[in-house]
Amino acid sequence: MAIQFHSEAIVLKNMDYQEADKLVSVFSAVRGKIQVVARGVKKPGSSLRALVQPFCHVQLYLVKGRSMAVVTQGRMIDFYGNIRQDLFTAMQAVYMMELLDKALMDEVPLPKLFYSTHQVLRAMNEGCVTPLLLRYFEVRLLVELGYTPVLDRCVNCGSKEIGAGLFKLAAGGLLCPQCARQENGLIAVRPDSLALLRLLTNASAHVIDRIHSNPASLNQLEWFLEQYLEYYLERRFTMKHTIRWLKKKLPVNG
Numbered sequence: 001m002a003i004q005f006h007s008e009a010i011v012l013k014n015m016d017y018q019e020a021d022k023l024v025s026v027f028s029a030v031r032g033k034i035q036v037v038a039r040g041v042k043k044p045g046s047s048l049r050a051l052v053q054p055f056c057h058v059q060l061y062l063v064k065g066r067s068m069a070v071v072t073q074g075r076m077i078d079f080y081g082n083i084r085q086d087l088f089t090a091m092q093a094v095y096m097m098e099l100l101d102k103a104l105m106d107e108v109p110l111p112k113l114f115y116s117t118h119q120v121l122r123a124m125n126e127g128c129v130t131p132l133l134l135r136y137f138e139v140r141l142l143v144e145l146g147y148t149p150v151l152d153r154c155v156n157c158g159s160k161e162i163g164a165g166l167f168k169l170a171a172g173g174l175l176c177p178q179c180a181r182q183e184n185g186l187i188a189v190r191p192d193s194l195a196l197l198r199l200l201t202n203a204s205a206h207v208i209d210r211i212h213s214n215p216a217s218l219n220q221l222e223w224f225l226e227q228y229l230e231y232y233l234e235r236r237f238t239m240k241h242t243i244r245w246l247k248k249k250l251p252v253n254g
């Protein structure tokens with residue numbers, strides 16, 4: 001029997017699928033990540049055409065039979081037009097979508113992460129396009145997937161002596177000097193980067209533009225989060241490399 005349901009959703013990506021149709025990966029508020037079929041969407045004049053663009057915030061009405069859910073109707077909640085006006089900002093939003101698409105399991109609802117994603121996109125659309133906002137998003141993703149880094153004690157023995165900032169990726173936390181002695185390949189995280197990471201773990205999106213940071217701590221945090229995300233998600237985030245390439249090519253936004 002077919003089930004009908006509806007949900008707010010953020011479009012992660014769309015792929016060609018049968019003649020006039022597209023297969024769309026969405027992060028829905030109600031069911032988490034799902035794949036849906038948008039029929040006839042490649043035909044000119046299709047009412048769904050605009051709704052399947054990456055990082056659109058939409059309301060979808062769906063019907064699910066034995067196979068994939070099919071979109072029966074949809075409504076745009078936010079197209080995030082300002083983000084789309086700037087190539088670099090749009091690439092960052094697409095990078096976020098790629099992270100979600102690769103990291104989320106199908107049909108696991110994550111309402112808090114859905115809300116954070118929405119908040120970050122809205123902030124970007126309102127002109128807050130800072131590296132810290134992207135880092136905030138990456139940290140939210142890690143926290144909501146259960147990979148919150150342990151930063152207040154030694155992840156191995158619980159000691160509070162963690163001043164050296166030695167981080168063990170495989171354990172997901174800092175080590176005390178005693179435990180660190182038996183380990184190789186630890187990451188030494190700068191104290192100011194650690195302070196930022198602690199802040200981002202607990203902050204909400206609307207305070208991000210009030211957090212002060214220096215370029216060196218931000219750069220290390222970016223690098224650190226990339227290692228951490230790659231370790232836990234075991235994939236390469238191709239958009240990230242594309243963004244780096246773009247940063248070199250474009251004389252905008254640093």
Ligand SMILES: [Zn+2]
Nearest residue numbers: 154157176179
């Ligand atoms: Zn220890």
